[in-house]
Amino acid sequence: MLIIRKKGMLCLPLLLLLLLFSATNSYASISRDYNTALNQFRSLVKNSTQARYRSNWKRLEDKFLAIYQANPDGAYAPKVLYYMGRVNEELAKRSYLSSDFQAAVDYYNRCARRFTRHSWSDDALYRLARVQYYNLNQATNARRTLNKLLTTYKTGDKYQEAVALHRKILGSGDKANNASASRPVAKKSTPAVPRRVSSSSSAASKNVSLKGVRFTSSNDYTRVVIDLSGDANYRYKFLNADPSRNLPFRLYIDLEKTLPASSVKDDMKIYDGILRMIRVGKPVPTTSRVVLDFEAVQKYTVFALENPYRVVVDVSAPKGGVQSHPPVDLSKKVAVHKPKKASRTIPPSRKVPDLVEQLGLTVKTVMIDAGHGGKDPGASRNRIREKDYVLKVAKMLGKKLKAKGFNVLYTRSTDVFIPLEERTAKANVQKVDLFVSLHINANKKRNVHGIETYYLNLARSKSARRVAARENAITEKRISDLQFILTDLMLNSKMQESKALAELVQKSMVKTVRARGWKSKSNGVRSAPFYVLMGAKMPSILVELGYCSNATEAKRLRNSSYLNLLADGIANALSTYRRNLKNYAAM
Structure with a gap:
């Protein structure tokens, strides 16, 4: 037994060394790909002939996207999102299409929202505001973006430029506000909601009704839809199974300023495929909670759809219901693989x-x-x-x-x-x-x-x-x-x-x-x-x-x-x- 323990002790450092080497190699590959794409971006901006072709910009966007997919939470992820915005902004300057400017807005927005503490977040917000003001004629949105930058990133390198742009927007839009332009006042920011919130700009002022919960389920997949009478901010959390307490895998969704309709049952035993039970309650007086119990969970996604407003939960289980590792939240994480180009006639051989x-x-x-x-x-x-x-x-x-x-x-x-x-x-x-x-x-x-x-x-x-x-x-x-x-x-x-x-x-x-x-x-x-x-x-x-x-x-x-x-x-x-x-x- 002593010899076996020593061998195990010898094997453990070796295993750790291999894992470290693998992680280092992967990081080096992403770093190499990022620098290559960045150099191509700089070259394309300077080459007026090649910059005229839309296909060159879209190919470059695909390269940055592949880097992001390889590690969506890594050190290069915010920089990649920022440059995907830059790529579309540069393309829009040549295409004159508002859709290209809007694509740039989407990427800048995502960079700032997902990586609030990164040093490039204020850069993304500044460029976002410029595109909104100069290219999309959205002065109000640009001012709101700058308010966020000036409130959150007071020590950032874009602060003074943001102040100047804020003054210009106020000066051009409302002369009466010039006196206060030197110190733009931002709206009070709402507390951060854990995980993901709805796409609505704000929750409804009145209580929303939770009208019902429906589902479609099989032995390895289920989709649950929570029907609401109006927009509602929501947050969710996944809880692992606890066999010692006889607790299954659970995913709960809290809906703010929402009350269950009288027709909604407190408990619905399902036992259909991987979905076991749906429970509805109120952890606090003005919040409805929907708890979903599952046999097994491998991946899950939570997102909202509109007209009518509903929150959708997609859950996939491993084959055979065997849980080998913690589930992946696809609302936040993304698959780790690089996309390949599709053939125009057949699925590409590499894909x-x-x-x-x-x-x-x-x-x-x-x-x-x-x-x-x-x-x-x-x-x-x-x-x-x-x-x-x-x-x-x-x-x-x-x-x-x-x-x-x-x-x-x-x-x-x-x-x-x-x-x-x-x-x-x-x-x-x-x-x-x-x-x-x-x-x-x-x-x-x-x-x-x-x-x-x-x-x-x-x-x-x-x-x-x-x-x-x-x-x-x-x-x-x-x-x-x-x-x-x-x-x-x-x-x-x-x-x-x-x-x-x-x-x-x-x-x-x-x-x-x-x-x-x-x-x-x-x-x-x-x-x-x-x-x-x-x-x-x-x-x-x-x-x-x-x-x-x-x-x-x-x-x-x-x-x-x-x-x-x-x-x-x-x-x-x-x-x-x-x-x-x-x-x-x-x-």
Whole structure:
């Protein structure tokens, strides 16, 4: 026994040395990648010829994003977020697109919020205020940003510059305030809320009603939705299981200024999959607490959706329910891997091994989501109700996919209303391989027309933000707040695989209808933050089949032969996607 102990003692320092070497090597790699990207940024800013091309800036943004993904809480994370803002700001100076300036705002905002104690946080706030004031014509927002900088970072190197800009904003906007411009007064900041708070700027002044709690669950996944009558700040905490006290894994969500409705039960025993029980109580008179008990937890995400306001909790469990390590909070953490570029025709060879492993070398089951339904008609113009026509195409597509050997599931097969978050939850619970959401577009400008396909990501254009706002049933002004939340969520989604699938579907649809003489316009593949795609564990896309607000396109959409061709195009693309995976697996 003595010898064994000594060997163990000898092995322990060696193990620690190996771990230290591994961590040091990883840090050195990130440091090297960061310096390379930084030098490329500086070179691109100076090279007026190369700086004209949007693709050069987006490639550089991807490099910084990969560094951030590799260690989202590391020493370089705040610097990377700052330079992702700089990249988009420099791009915007050349593209003159407000969407590029808004992307810069999102990154600066995230840097300042996530890393409040870092020395670059005041730099991020200062540049954020400049973009808001000079480029987005948002003087009020810029002044609020500067108020935060001047209150929080009084010893920062940007303090004097912030004072000067604050004076300029007050001087240009309100001459009466010039006398007090030398000492800008910030609003009293609210106490920091642990973990994540809602995207609302402030909690409702009156008590909000907790209307109910719903769930969709399986043996390794559950989505719980807390329905509220209005906006509410929230905070949450995860508690590990304690077998000695017979306590399971618990996640509780505290909702400020919220009271449970009389119809809400205090205890709901579930025992459905990994979800065991839902309990509702009031730890203090004006706060509602929802406690979720689980059999096992590997990863979890908490985020809010709007109109109506609800808090969504996604939880995944390890296979077999065996808990081998503490769960990961994906609301804060992100997956540790570098993204690869997606091919325009097939999933990229460098990305395919991961994809093949996840999909079991093939694609078997597809879930078709006919958008809207029931009380929600969707877009309605020129004798078209979106909910009716997308259901018609969904059934056409389902028959074609079954003929090609796919298993087909539907989120709805009749005219019923299903909340957006329940659609993706159904796909996750059923463990489908692909998710396709069908929609018909509309625009105030009647000359706008064309087919377009989307995947989940930040909206890169005004048009994409408009479409996302319409499908999410929120205003375009709220998309920026949503994109801030989405930044964490999208890094854990099948973003690249979804983009590859979207490119195949878009190309196939346009090719199929044009081959039969229809002069349909292709609006290409776009990205946007759609509620219906958030949290999907499989490649997922949203297809806009055309614009019913355009009289010519509406006439096409009323033609069953044309709809059949669109369904043919989608079915052929999904078949190609599956075949590409099989071909790779056979290599």
